[in-house]
Amino acid sequence: MQLSTRKTITLTTVLFVAFIDYLGIGLVYPLFASLLFDHEVQILNPETSDAVRGLLLGILIALVPLVQFFSAPILGALSDIKGRKKILTISLLLAILGYCIAFLGIIYSSLLALFLYRTIIGVSAGSAAVVQAILADTSIKSEKTKNFGLYNMALGAGFTIGPFIGGKLTDPNFIKGAGFNFPFGFALLLTAANLVFVLLFFKETNYINDNVKVTLTTGLKNLKKALYMKKVRVIILCAFILYFGWSFFYEFVPVFLIGQYSFKSHQIGNFYAYSGFIYALCSGWLIRPIIQRFSSYRIFLGSLFGAGLTMLLFSLVKGSTLLFFYAPFLLYFIALIFPTIMTLVSNFAPKKAQGETLGVLQSVQASAFALSPLFSGSLIGFYRVMPVIIGGISMLLSATIFSIFMYRNYMEEKQQDDNLLW
Numbered sequence: 001m002q003l004s005t006r007k008t009i010t011l012t013t014v015l016f017v018a019f020i021d022y023l024g025i026g027l028v029y030p031l032f033a034s035l036l037f038d039h040e041v042q043i044l045n046p047e048t049s050d051a052v053r054g055l056l057l058g059i060l061i062a063l064v065p066l067v068q069f070f071s072a073p074i075l076g077a078l079s080d081i082k083g084r085k086k087i088l089t090i091s092l093l094l095a096i097l098g099y100c101i102a103f104l105g106i107i108y109s110s111l112l113a114l115f116l117y118r119t120i121i122g123v124s125a126g127s128a129a130v131v132q133a134i135l136a137d138t139s140i141k142s143e144k145t146k147n148f149g150l151y152n153m154a155l156g157a158g159f160t161i162g163p164f165i166g167g168k169l170t171d172p173n174f175i176k177g178a179g180f181n182f183p184f185g186f187a188l189l190l191t192a193a194n195l196v197f198v199l200l201f202f203k204e205t206n207y208i209n210d211n212v213k214v215t216l217t218t219g220l221k222n223l224k225k226a227l228y229m230k231k232v233r234v235i236i237l238c239a240f241i242l243y244f245g246w247s248f249f250y251e252f253v254p255v256f257l258i259g260q261y262s263f264k265s266h267q268i269g270n271f272y273a274y275s276g277f278i279y280a281l282c283s284g285w286l287i288r289p290i291i292q293r294f295s296s297y298r299i300f301l302g303s304l305f306g307a308g309l310t311m312l313l314f315s316l317v318k319g320s321t322l323l324f325f326y327a328p329f330l331l332y333f334i335a336l337i338f339p340t341i342m343t344l345v346s347n348f349a350p351k352k353a354q355g356e357t358l359g360v361l362q363s364v365q366a367s368a369f370a371l372s373p374l375f376s377g378s379l380i381g382f383y384r385v386m387p388v389i390i391g392g393i394s395m396l397l398s399a400t401i402f403s404i405f406m407y408r409n410y411m412e413e414k415q416q417d418d419n420l421l422w
Contacts, residue, residue: 026162167269
């Protein structure tokens, strides 16, 4: 088989794996706000205050990225040693276990079971670093941003269909006897299908590196290692801030939609589905004219400023209909940010350590996604407009730091050129 054909098959396979994975995640994503804030749901005492509900929502959301902070670099480094396919297989088996626990937890109204499910899914979610490493394995430098864009398109497509189906599976008007356990059961079936797909079609891509040692503190050690490199240090800082802002916005936007527009769970599912479709369209095709014309540094900076300003203006949108016209502007900037930052980090990584290095970025993302809901969930109960304010400010702060870095880098290079002339 020709190399180009094998690369195409591998790329298609891993994109399909990512799509199915996020389809399963998206199925249950819109449910958490409704599970805790809808007083008709009996998982909490009806007298529980909104502040406590927001705190529990924050913990529930934070568990996955908090655990992923440790699992991503470990799974990424293990995939450098043991192979991508083996680690993907183990991750999917864990996800199946997690969805089984969630399904039973909903049936028996156990919040503890939902916390356990989120913890197990957090371990499984570390395989995102493995998927990104596979893309890096099969991409030349000029293709990375495009292929990472396709990866984000697959994620967006999963979120297009997943939340829509998840919302419908909880709607008794759509399916007789529908309940919150239905989406978890369907996610379980999809994850099992994903496992079969990996076992049958995925071909190994990694370069074995037996010198890598993996421990439970790998995430902290890799982050410390990255911080010693000046350029990576700045990008990691900017990544943490922007991920924090995006997490705060996207994780808590259901609460904003409930308070601002009185959305129900199926309407939240519709919004996530619509957003996922637009994001997928932008990531796969609409951003290509930009990434072909401008450098990754300029795209990253401009997109951060655009996303920050657009997010802040989100709170001024009146009426749910106008909301659906406005959201694509924000999603276009986000579609530019994520593949670009993956490209910037991947370009600094050695060929044989793509899993380990991208695991560092995944750890940073996970820590930001964990901290924003963990320490801010209770505030949402009082100020439901907080997601758009904190999200926008975070994006602008990240853009400001990155612009200062670019200016200093430019001045240093200019000074070096002047010294050469003298």
